[in-house]
Amino acid sequence: MQQVSIAVDIFIQQILNGLSIASVITLIAIGVTLIFGLTGIINFAHGEFLMIGGIVTWLAVSAGLGFALAVVLAILAVGLMGYVLERGLFRFTLERPTNGFIVSLGLIVVLQHVVVLFWNPNQKSIPRPLTTVWEVGGVRIASVRVMVILITIAVVALSFRMITASRYGRALRASVEDRDTAALMGIPVRRYITGVFVLGSALAGLGGALLIALFPITPFTGGTMVMKGFAVALIGGLGNIYGAVAAGLILGIVEGFSAGYGFSQWTDAYSFVLMILVLIVRPHGLFGGTSGPRMAS
Amino acid sequence: MSLLAVSDVITGYGPTIVNRGVSLTLEKGEIVTILGPNGAGKSTLLKAIAGLIKPRAGNIAFDGADVTGLAADVMARRGVVLVPEGRKIFVDMTVEENLRLGAYARRDEAAVEADFETMLSFFPILAAKRRDRGGSLSGGQQQMLAIARGLMTRPRVLLLDEPSLGLSPLLVKEIKAIILGIGERFGASVLLVEQNAGLALAVASRGYLMQNGRIVVSGPIAELRDMSLMRELYLGGVAG
Numbered sequence: 001m002q003q004v005s006i007a008v009d010i011f012i013q014q015i016l017n018g019l020s021i022a023s024v025i026t027l028i029a030i031g032v033t034l035i036f037g038l039t040g041i042i043n044f045a046h047g048e049f050l051m052i053g054g055i056v057t058w059l060a061v062s063a064g065l066g067f068a069l070a071v072v073l074a075i076l077a078v079g080l081m082g083y084v085l086e087r088g089l090f091r092f093t094l095e096r097p098t099n100g101f102i103v104s105l106g107l108i109v110v111l112q113h114v115v116v117l118f119w120n121p122n123q124k125s126i127p128r129p130l131t132t133v134w135e136v137g138g139v140r141i142a143s144v145r146v147m148v149i150l151i152t153i154a155v156v157a158l159s160f161r162m163i164t165a166s167r168y169g170r171a172l173r174a175s176v177e178d179r180d181t182a183a184l185m186g187i188p189v190r191r192y193i194t195g196v197f198v199l200g201s202a203l204a205g206l207g208g209a210l211l212i213a214l215f216p217i218t219p220f221t222g223g224t225m226v227m228k229g230f231a232v233a234l235i236g237g238l239g240n241i242y243g244a245v246a247a248g249l250i251l252g253i254v255e256g257f258s259a260g261y262g263f264s265q266w267t268d269a270y271s272f273v274l275m276i277l278v279l280i281v282r283p284h285g286l287f288g289g290t291s292g293p294r295m296a297s
Numbered sequence: 298m299s300l301l302a303v304s305d306v307i308t309g310y311g312p313t314i315v316n317r318g319v320s321l322t323l324e325k326g327e328i329v330t331i332l333g334p335n336g337a338g339k340s341t342l343l344k345a346i347a348g349l350i351k352p353r354a355g356n357i358a359f360d361g362a363d364v365t366g367l368a369a370d371v372m373a374r375r376g377v378v379l380v381p382e383g384r385k386i387f388v389d390m391t392v393e394e395n396l397r398l399g400a401y402a403r404r405d406e407a408a409v410e411a412d413f414e415t416m417l418s419f420f421p422i423l424a425a426k427r428r429d430r431g432g433s434l435s436g437g438q439q440q441m442l443a444i445a446r447g448l449m450t451r452p453r454v455l456l457l458d459e460p461s462l463g464l465s466p467l468l469v470k471e472i473k474a475i476i477l478g479i480g481e482r483f484g485a486s487v488l489l490v491e492q493n494a495g496l497a498l499a500v501a502s503r504g505y506l507m508q509n510g511r512i513v514v515s516g517p518i519a520e521l522r523d524m525s526l527m528r529e530l531y532l533g534g535v536a537g
């Protein structure tokens with residue numbers, strides 16, 4: 001009996017751990033999938049956007065600001081960065097999304113090295129914003145992980161509401177489905193593209209702030225995170241944000257489960273194994289994706 | 298002054314030239330047709346007028362203002378709206394959402410609601426399928442939806458690209474009645490591109506014949522009907 005109940009405790013903790021990391025990955029995956037859906041651009045620098053969100057949080061907290069304010073700053077800073085990069089770079093690649101992809105590869109190097117140049121390549125961490133650990137029937141629950149999960153749920157729910165219920169969300173979905181025909185309805189598709197870059201970047205900024213609340217980061221943290229973000233976006237179906245969220249949840253449970261049963265050294269591989277399996281069986285992802293923007297001209 | 302005036306417009310894609318200097322006009326309240334064989338450049342011309350592609354040269358004037366090269370969303374806001382070839386309805390959205398997208402740029406909410414109700418009564422099939430996915434409609438129903446969605450923008454010029462494509466003769470008759478009603482009920486002038494000469498000749502008052510990217514003949518519809526070239530191209534030819 002004792003044996004079994006310990007196993008369950010560990011299991012619940014590991015699921016929570018898995019879900020908190022999956023939250024961060026889901027935030028990346030939503031941005032990746034939205035930007036791809038509307039522009040066909042696969043933005044591989046999205047992980048660096050996340051990393052910069054973490055760095056901004058670290059700078060703000062180190063300067064004595066509270067964590068909540070630091071999160072807001074990270075969201076604003078990375079959102080602004082997304083705006084500048086879309087207006088300054090990606091808008092010129094809209095006719096050829098492959099060029100956007102190549103631009104994003106270049107951005108990875110640039111962003112990493114800018115951060116290294118100013119703030120060295122070492123690990124950076126902040127004190128945990130919440131230190132309470134609840135003990136519920138022998139299960140130890142770190143409040144900081146619960147915070148990360150709850151913030152993600154709130155942000156995802158808000159994004160969903162915007163996308164399904166508002167006039168802007170309807171226009172966004174129309175633009176994802178068919179850019180030219182959306183324009184024929186009077187929808188300023190270019191502005192929506194900018195908006196999606198800003199929103200996706202802001203979510204990555206939030207993800208970075210939440211990540212550094214859980215773990216130390218380095219200027220090179222973006223790489224693995226973006227790979228997992230892509231895995232999640234692909235599992236859910238590229239361009240499908242419902243799919244991205246559902247796949248993020250699946251990944252969190254799978255990673256937590258496997259770590260709880262002694263395969264933690266493989267954790268980073270699960271998302272890719274899962275992705276490969278899903279793509280073999282369902283090439284458009286579990287929930288069906290878009291094939292990028294359709295253009296009539 | 299014409300409501301819409303296209304002058305010497307040249308269009309193309311990459312290295313290919315499609316329209317080689319096209320001029321035409323559309324007056325307020327008119328239904329005018331552009332006829333011509335597949336590949337003549339009719340759809341490309343409509344795309345240039347609607348702002349989906351930029352003309353390489355030439356001029357487009359709408360309501361006295363130069364609108365050459367304006368983007369499609371700006372043209373739609375000004376009142377020039379294309380119902381594209383192949384309908385292009387949003388298949389993942391409901392019929393209602395498709396219609397409401399047509400009103401995206403409008404701020405006159407009471408009038409939008411009134412128009413929405415008008416569409417449901419003008420196109421009863423859309424009322425019945427209001428909550429269905431656009432993709433679940435039949436070809437004819439999708440065409441009705443595409444026209445209704447276009448009308449929801451409150452256009453002053455409606456550009457219709459082959460609305461009869463792939464429809465049964467019965468549905469073509471229905472589309473014909475709808476096109477004839479557009480002017481009276483919605484106050485829009487219509488530029489209709491068709492390969493179905495029967496439909497075009499029945500609804501339009503004037504017509505242009507396009508071949509290899511050029512207008513080769515133009516005139517009142519009765520003259521076009523009698524023209525030997527027309528006969529050769531359509532009545533005894535491709536369209537049967």
Ligand SMILES: Nc1ncnc2c1ncn2[C@@H]1O[C@H](COP(=O)(O)OP(=O)(O)O)[C@@H](O)[C@H]1O
Nearest residue numbers: 296297310315334335336337338339340341342
């Ligand atoms: N997106 C495109 N890219 C390149 N060529 C095109 C494109 N669309 C049409 N064309 C070419 O332009 C010519 C005119 O096409 P189109 O305007 O669709 O003719 P129509 O509507 O009269 O049948 C055709 O030769 C067609 O192959």
Ligand SMILES: [Mg+2]
Nearest residue numbers: 339340341382
């Ligand atoms: Mg055509």
